[in-house]
Amino acid sequence: MRFLKILISQFHxxxxxxxxxxxxxxxxxxxxxxxxxxxxxxxPFRRQINPYYVLVSEVMLQQTQTNRVSxxxxxxxxxxxxxxxxxxxxxNDILETxxxxxxxxxxxxxxxxxxxxxxxxNGELPNSIEIxxxxxxxxxxxxxSILTFAYNKPTFFIETNIRxxxxxxxxxxxxNIDDKEILEILKKTIxxxxxxxxxxxxxxxxxxxxxxxxxxxxxxKHYKKQPKFKGSDREIRGHILKLLIKKKExxxxxxxxxxxxxxxxVKKIIDQLEKEEFLKKVENLIKLx
DNA sequence: GTCCTGAAGC
DNA sequence: GCTTCAGGAC
Numbered sequence: 001m002r003f004l005k006i007l008i009s010q011f012h013x014x015x016x017x018x019x020x021x022x023x024x025x026x027x028x029x030x031x032x033x034x035x036x037x038x039x040x041x042x043x044p045f046r047r048q049i050n051p052y053y054v055l056v057s058e059v060m061l062q063q064t065q066t067n068r069v070s071x072x073x074x075x076x077x078x079x080x081x082x083x084x085x086x087x088x089x090x091x092n093d094i095l096e097t098x099x100x101x102x103x104x105x106x107x108x109x110x111x112x113x114x115x116x117x118x119x120x121x122n123g124e125l126p127n128s129i130e131i132x133x134x135x136x137x138x139x140x141x142x143x144x145s146i147l148t149f150a151y152n153k154p155t156f157f158i159e160t161n162i163r164x165x166x167x168x169x170x171x172x173x174x175x176n177i178d179d180k181e182i183l184e185i186l187k188k189t190i191x192x193x194x195x196x197x198x199x200x201x202x203x204x205x206x207x208x209x210x211x212x213x214x215x216x217x218x219x220x221k222h223y224k225k226q227p228k229f230k231g232s233d234r235e236i237r238g239h240i241l242k243l244l245i246k247k248k249e250x251x252x253x254x255x256x257x258x259x260x261x262x263x264x265x266v267k268k269i270i271d272q273l274e275k276e277e278f279l280k281k282v283e284n285l286i287k288l289x
Numbered sequence: 290g291t292c293c294t295g296a297a298g299c
Numbered sequence: 300g301c302t303t304c305a306g307g308a309c
């Protein structure tokens with residue numbers, strides 16, 4: 001701890017005078033690693049690593065807290081242990097296991113990805129950002145993190161905890177910081193020899209920083225307040241899907257009655273769910289696909 | 290660019 | 300009421 005404090009104060013002093021250079025890079029890497037060696041977090045998806053587990057956990061971790069993902073991850077890989085079993089599974093079982101994580105379309109996307117990997121990539125997760133980005137629900141950040149965690153390949157990506165670390169150390173006093181600026185410095189400071197460990201360490205450090213500096217993210221250009229969940233279409237949509245997963249099918253009129261809101265509003269949400277391939281309408285029934 | 294998308298802990 | 304490991308559709 002004492003050693004860590006020395007590194008931190010050295011960093012601030014030297015960065016203020018010289019800006020970014022090799023010495024700063026060295027001190028920064030040492031302090032991040034030093035913290036991780038002492039206080040790094042332990043997760044099931046960090047203990048057992050294979051490309052399938054990494055894909056599942058990274059998709060689960062989009063917009064969802066680590067502590068909520070840990071248990072679900074174990075449940076999920078127990079029920080769907082590999083690409084093949086997920087590709088063979090039906091949506092109903094997948095959504096049932098997914099309950100509690102939210103953003104259910106991620107679950108459907110995972111199944112689609114499993115299908116693509118079995119059919120087009122011989123059952124192996126492609127080792128390429130460009131290919132991964134063609135998969136549903138996989139953008140640049142998720143593609144990069146998957147490659148780094150699955151194959152220990154150096155990539156450059158920002159997520160909320162990483163952003164917090166860079167804002168804190170490299171943009172003191174600044175506001176409206178663009179991720180492009182952070183990415184430039186991130187590229188210059190990466191530990192390319194141990195990318196997997198490096199990114200674990202960065203994220204864990206960012207989580208720690210949040211305790212004493214909860215407002216760091218607000219200095220990002222990309223900070224946005226979320227709209228209210230209570231009373232939103234999202235809440236209704238979640239409710240409809242939850243009922244459907246439990247009972248498989250409902251007469252559409254009964255669903256409208258249970259939800260207790262205007263027919264027009266509920267129908268619109270049901271149409272959207274149909275369009276996203278969660279459910280289908282059969283005569284007067286709605287049922288899971 | 291803007292809007293949409295869950296659920297839970299605090 | 301607040302925040303929380305973004306990505307897709309438009």
